[in-house]
Amino acid sequence: MLYFDKVSKKYADDSVAIEDISFSIEPKEFVSIVGHSGAGKTTLLKMILAEEKPSEGEVFFESLNIHKLGRDEMNKFRQRVGTVFQDFRLLPNKTVYENIAFAMEVSGRSEEDIESDVPHVLELVDLGDKMWNFPGELSGGERQRVAIARAIVNQPDIIIADEPTGNLDPINTYEIVQIFKKINDLGTTVILTTHNKGVIDSLKQRVITMDRGRIIRDDPQGKYIL
Amino acid sequence: MNWLTAQRIIKSGFVNFWRSGFVSLASVLVMTTTLLVIAGLIFTNTFLNTTLNQIKEKVDINVYFLPDAPTPDIFALRSALETLPEVLTVEYVTRDQAELAFREKFKDDETKIQALDLLDDNPFGGRFNIRAQDPSQYEGIATFLESNSAIAQNDTVIIESVTYAETKIVIDRLSHIIDTIEILGLIVSAIFLVMSVLITFNTIRLAIYISREEISVMQLVGASNSYVRGPFVVSGIMYGFVAGILTLVILYPLTYWLGPKSARLFIDVNVFNYYVSNFGEIFLIIMVSGIALGSVSSYLAVRRYLKV
Numbered sequence: 349m350l351y352f353d354k355v356s357k358k359y360a361d362d363s364v365a366i367e368d369i370s371f372s373i374e375p376k377e378f379v380s381i382v383g384h385s386g387a388g389k390t391t392l393l394k395m396i397l398a399e400e401k402p403s404e405g406e407v408f409f410e411s412l413n414i415h416k417l418g419r420d421e422m423n424k425f426r427q428r429v430g431t432v433f434q435d436f437r438l439l440p441n442k443t444v445y446e447n448i449a450f451a452m453e454v455s456g457r458s459e460e461d462i463e464s465d466v467p468h469v470l471e472l473v474d475l476g477d478k479m480w481n482f483p484g485e486l487s488g489g490e491r492q493r494v495a496i497a498r499a500i501v502n503q504p505d506i507i508i509a510d511e512p513t514g515n516l517d518p519i520n521t522y523e524i525v526q527i528f529k530k531i532n533d534l535g536t537t538v539i540l541t542t543h544n545k546g547v548i549d550s551l552k553q554r555v556i557t558m559d560r561g562r563i564i565r566d567d568p569q570g571k572y573i574l
Numbered sequence: 575m576n577w578l579t580a581q582r583i584i585k586s587g588f589v590n591f592w593r594s595g596f597v598s599l600a601s602v603l604v605m606t607t608t609l610l611v612i613a614g615l616i617f618t619n620t621f622l623n624t625t626l627n628q629i630k631e632k633v634d635i636n637v638y639f640l641p642d643a644p645t646p647d648i649f650a651l652r653s654a655l656e657t658l659p660e661v662l663t664v665e666y667v668t669r670d671q672a673e674l675a676f677r678e679k680f681k682d683d684e685t686k687i688q689a690l691d692l693l694d695d696n697p698f699g700g701r702f703n704i705r706a707q708d709p710s711q712y713e714g715i716a717t718f719l720e721s722n723s724a725i726a727q728n729d730t731v732i733i734e735s736v737t738y739a740e741t742k743i744v745i746d747r748l749s750h751i752i753d754t755i756e757i758l759g760l761i762v763s764a765i766f767l768v769m770s771v772l773i774t775f776n777t778i779r780l781a782i783y784i785s786r787e788e789i790s791v792m793q794l795v796g797a798s799n800s801y802v803r804g805p806f807v808v809s810g811i812m813y814g815f816v817a818g819i820l821t822l823v824i825l826y827p828l829t830y831w832l833g834p835k836s837a838r839l840f841i842d843v844n845v846f847n848y849y850v851s852n853f854g855e856i857f858l859i860i861m862v863s864g865i866a867l868g869s870v871s872s873y874l875a876v877r878r879y880l881k882v
Contacts, residue, residue: 397794419799427796437791441593453582454797498795 349375349537350396350506355405357391357561365391366402367561373539375505378532380548381541382572383558389541392558393510396539397431398422409506427455430499430536434511436491438483438498444470445479448498455502465501473497473527489520496527506537513544521547545572583801587808597781598813601868604777605817606824608770609864613825615763616859621836621843622759626752633748635712636737637702637719641669641695643732648700651732655704658718660711665703672698699734709749712738771867778813778871782806782879789879803876810872814864821860825849 350373357366366388373379381389394400395407398414407414409425417425431437438447448469449462457465470476473493483491492512499507509528513521525547532538542548548555548571555570556563565573591598639648648666655664667675673696680686690697706712716738782789785806792802826849833846849856 399794423796423798425796426794429796431794437787437794439788439791441590441788450792450797451795453579454792454795454801456579458578 349373349377349410350539351408352392352395353406353408355395355402355407357388357395357400358403364561366395369405369561369563371556371563371566373537375537376532376535378529378538378551378553379540379556380551380553380570381539381556381558382543382548382574383541384574385543386560387558388561389558390510393508393539393541396506396508397426397429423454427451427502428505430496430502430504430507432492432495432499432507432509432512434514436483436488436495436515438491438494440483443480443482444475444486444494447483447494448501451498451501457502469497469501472500487520488515489517489523492516492520492524493527496524496531500531500536504536506539507531509538509540511541511543513542513547518546525550548572579801580804583804584808586805587812590805591809591812594781594809597784598809601777601781601813602817602820605774605813605864605868606820608774608867609817609821609860610824611766611770612863613821613856613860615766616856617829617845617848619759619763620848621845622755624843626755629748630709630752631705633709633712633741633744634703634705635716635741637704638734638736639699639701639732640734641697641699643699644730645700647730647732652702655702655715655718658715660706660708660714662705662707665705667701667703669696669698669700672701709752713742716742774867775871775874778810778868779875779878782872782875786879789876793880799880802880803873806872806876807869810868810870811865812868813872814866814868815861817868818861818864821864822857825856 352369352371355366355369356364358364369388369392381392383389391400395402396409396414398417401415409428412421412425414425439450442450445466448466452462452465467476467479470479473496475490475493475497478486478490478494483494486494492515495512499509507528512528513524516524521544528538528540529551540547552569555565555567555572557565557567557570557573559574637651652664652666655661673690676690676698677687704715706715716736719733719736719738789802829846829849833844836843836845
């Protein structure tokens, strides 16, 4: 489904974020990427979202070379990817409902679809009663659940979560991880970066360990080993 | 872009404008200031031009005929003058009209009236009051009049004097002042306009800078550039629209207050009367300027943050 082919990322000041990485992710996999700060986890995710271009190598999503997509193809590709970030990245001037509806609107979904799917997906993340609140009126855990609802509402092929529990307390962390597990059980590929040892160890899924831009371990049912 | 997308963009633009409260208010106020400057430039230029035109209209050259100048010769000269492209109008004051004007002017001066009555015949000759298209063209008309063909119609001298020599200095000075004021007005207007537009552009850019994270999020969920940019452009149009209305509302009491003052400063031009009688035109200029400024500024400002 996703394939990194000898990918490197070097910046103008010669610093290396990623060095000669090759790996693939199959459909329905749950992959955690771990590593110290600066190991290259976020850069790797940004490459999947085409926020960063590799200096060398190529990144494929199915048969698409992500960094050679045109503008329209890129928009369509991004509609197939759900994203969740540590800082939530919700639209502050839109309500919870509107934040989720926005993701559907850009996919060209009808008003009828939006009116039926948004409340449904909010019930899934247990935020049915916060539909008309603004992000600023929610707790960190609630905001992250809104971000997850937005990520899954278009039934994406893959969900990318960059440190989604980084700003959350243990209870919210547990709840968010359970939601990701449920999403994965329903057939969506999940790629997660985290520093949280407890999360990784409880998942018992594939773990890719990075250090200074390189993959140093890739364990099918790994643990947090750093 | 289909109609549903357009509807969503317009709605989102309106909602953003309303919810961005303080940022929208600041943008509208800055844009209102810009539109007031534009309105001020319109008024100033109009009044300057009106005043200059009125001054120009007061300038003419006079051709005084000998009392015994034959009327056919005078009419022949008028026809010749009217064929000149520089000549705007030729007003003929007959001998009788000249006498009447003298009597009217000095009706309270018995000595002068009695002196006139003592004369057997009307001592006044006829007169042409000639106005040129432009003050700079009087010299050409004067040269024409001083030429033999003009003065001696059918070999008879009919012109007693031409006042051009006396008024030349005034005309030259006036032409110079008019040219200078026009150029200065243009430069000052351009400077004010550019400054105002830049201030507005920067304000809107700042308003959109605040939303740069939102723009990147919109792109990450797969929104096209036009879908991201659209609501900001609609908000920009709203800034321009509201600022335009605000400007037109402010102008009403402002011009009412300035009306009598402007009538004294400029020759009989009341800024309030001008505003009311030209409201349609001013409305169009202000609204189009505001909406164009808001939409173009937003379009350019968002472009900076649109990266695939």
